[in-house]
Each structure stands twice: as structure tokens, then as C-alpha cells.
Amino acid sequence: MDYQTFQPHSDLKSVVKCFWTLEVPAEESSQRQRILPDGCIELIFMLGDDVKRIISENEFIVQPRTMVIGQITEPFLIEPTGYVHSFAVRFYPYGFANFVPVPIKNLANKETPAAALFGETASKELEQKIIQATDTPGRIKIAEDFLLDKLKNKATIDHIVKSTIDIIFSTKGSAAVHTILKGDLSKRRQLERKFLQQVGMSPKQLCKVIRLQTALKMLLHPQGESLTEIAYESEYYDQAHFTKDFQEFTGTNPKDFLSDKTMMLSALFYKQG
Incomplete structure (x- = not known):
């Protein structure tokens, strides 16, 4: 299993x-x-064999070859059908809203074909360039050129x-939203609307996810x-509060996390950021 990350322009x-790349x-x-x-939100290019997402005991979907994974608030259960080879762009929570006109909340908890967001022609052209590139630096350059061109035409977040x-x-998810806004209820409602539009989840949900990340990294790098x-x-x-949030977002408990083979890939992602 080879997972690598690379810094953007x-x-x-x-x-x-x-x-990031995964093989x-x-x-x-x-x-x-x-x-x-x-x-985070991710734009993923499947360069290997298909990957299924398990929806229920008897149902699955085959994930699109080029897709955007929106904000997820529960674990995605996936099952590769063979060789896994992926190239992807990981956006900051507010990042992807700079590139598409649709509300980010519409992308939550699902995979959206890139063509539905960028148009059939532009998406197919990008996909073919990524497939035909001979190495990761080449794919990064193609993706960066595409994103920089889109960024010129979008308003700042x-x-x-x-x-x-x-x-x-900066507070690792521990800052209460009402504290950030100094208790101003009208600002909170406005902020929650903007978060759903531009981030895809509420401020409270993001706090819970970031706080969980802090705990997961401590589990993976024990001292x-x-x-x-x-x-x-x-x-x-x-x-008890820790265990409840942990189970909500991972489907398992902290004691079993490190020995759970279905968590190997997520553990790898979290170890390297």
C-alpha cells in the first residue's frame, strides 16, 4: 500500500x-x-480498477471514474475490485466552493461525477489528460492548470x-461556535447558512470532525x-463523550480502532495528513 501526498502551487x-496518490x-x-x-472535499481520479461503495448488506454502487466526494458525516464503506490506483486533490473545507457554482451542501455524503460540476466536455478533457500523463508531477501540473484557470473566475470565499x-x-475543534461569535445569535444563523453553502456541513459538525482528527492522530502516534x-x-x-463521538464518525470504538482491518486505509490517511 503506497500513499503519498504533495504540496500544491x-x-x-x-x-x-x-x-495525493494511492496504489x-x-x-x-x-x-x-x-x-x-x-x-475536506476531494476530487478523485480512478486510474486503476473499479471501486464499489457498499450502501447496505445487499446493495452497492460503482464509484465514478472521476468524482468529487463531498463532506461526509459518517464512514464510507468501500470495496476495491482489483488494483487500486488513485490520484486526487484534497481541498480545505472552504476551498472547493471557489471552483463550482453549486451549493456545497448538495455534495454531502455522496460521490458526484465531475461532469455534473465542471461540464461533460471540460471534465472528459481533464480526465483524459490525467490518464495519459506518465507520472505524478505531470498529473499535478494538469490539475493545477485546470484549477488556476477556474479560480480566476470565482469570488473569494x-x-x-x-x-x-x-x-x-487552530483550536483543534474545541472552540464553541457561540464563543467564536461572542454569543450573537443572528450571526450564528447567518454563519450556519453560509457554512452549508460553502463548506457542506455546519460549524458544529466541522468542530466535531476536527476534534476527532486530533484524537485519532494521538491514537496513531501513541506517547x-x-x-x-x-x-x-x-x-x-x-x-464517554469521546467514545460516543468516535463511534458516530468511525463506526467502531477507540479500543478496537487500531486492530480493525477495515480501518487500515483511513489510519494511513490520518498518519500522513
Whole structure:
């Protein structure tokens, strides 16, 4: 399993968190994997075999070859059909709204074909260029040129949304929204509307996801802390609160996370950002 991340062009650093690639040989890829919420939106190009997303015990969909994964608030259960080879752009929570005219809330908890957002012709042209590129630097250059061209024609993201997200990240999700807005109820309602439009989830949901990230990284890079210590250091009220949020977003509990084989891919993503 080979997962790598790459930094974007300086003109995209405010909206693109990173580019990433993932390769998993067919003989290692049959295990179902749970993909956890991370507060980001991703544009993904499937360069290998198809990947299924399991919807229920007897239902699945085959994910589009080029797609945007919106904000997710529960784990995605996926199952590769063979060789996994993906190239992707990971956007900051407010980043993707700069590139498309649709409300970001419309993309939540599903995969949307890129053609539905960028148009059939532009999407197919981008997809073919990515497929035909011979290496990752070439794919990054193609994606950056596409995004920079789109960025020229989009309004800057709303200041109140970005500043709130900056606070959420800097406090690792522990800042209460009413504290950020100094208790102004009218501002809170306005902020929540803008978050759904530009981020795809509420400020409270993003806080919960970012706080969970902090706890997950401590689990993956242990320094001898107990679960109770991890809970308090991640600003949970207590271990019960930590466990409840953990199960909501991962489908498992903190004790079982590291030994759960369906979490191998998510653990890899979280370890390397």
C-alpha cells in the first residue's frame, strides 16, 4: 500500500490542502475499508480498477471514474475490485466552493461525477489528460492548470466562513461556535447558512470532525497516553463523550480502532495528513 501526498502551487495553497496518490496491488486490495470524515472535499481520479461503495448488506454502487466526494458525516464503506490506483486533490473545507457554482451542501455524503460540476466536455478533457500523463508531477501540473484557470473566475470565499474555520483548526475543534461569535445569535444563523453553502456541513459538525482528527492522530502516534488522557487532551468532556463521538464518525470504538482491518486505509490517511 503506497500513499503519498504533495504540496500544491503557491497560488492554490489557500484552497488546496494537498494532492495525493494511492496504489494498492490487487492481491492486497480485496479487504473492505471504512473511509472516515476529515472535513475536506476531494476530487478523485480512478486510474486503476473499479471501486464499489457498499450502501447496505445487499446493495452497492460503482464509484465514478472521476468524482468529487463531498463532506461526509459518517464512514464510507468501500470495496476495491482489483488494483487500486488513485490520484486526487484534497481541498480545505472552504476551498472547493471557489471552483463550482453549486451549493456545497448538495455534495454531502455522496460521490458526484465531475461532469455534473465542471461540464461533460471540460471534465472528459481533464480526465483524459490525467490518464495519459506518465507520472505524478505531470498529473499535478494538469490539475493545477485546470484549477488556476477556474479560480480566476470565482469570488473569494466569504471572510466570516474562512476566519471561523481558521479558529476551528487552530483550536483543534474545541472552540464553541457561540464563543467564536461572542454569543450573537443572528450571526450564528447567518454563519450556519453560509457554512452549508460553502463548506457542506455546519460549524458544529466541522468542530466535531476536527476534534476527532486530533484524537485519532494521538491514537496513531501513541506517547503512552490512556484513552481518558487522549479524551481530555482532545478537549472532550470525558471518555464517554469521546467514545460516543468516535463511534458516530468511525463506526467502531477507540479500543478496537487500531486492530480493525477495515480501518487500515483511513489510519494511513490520518498518519500522513
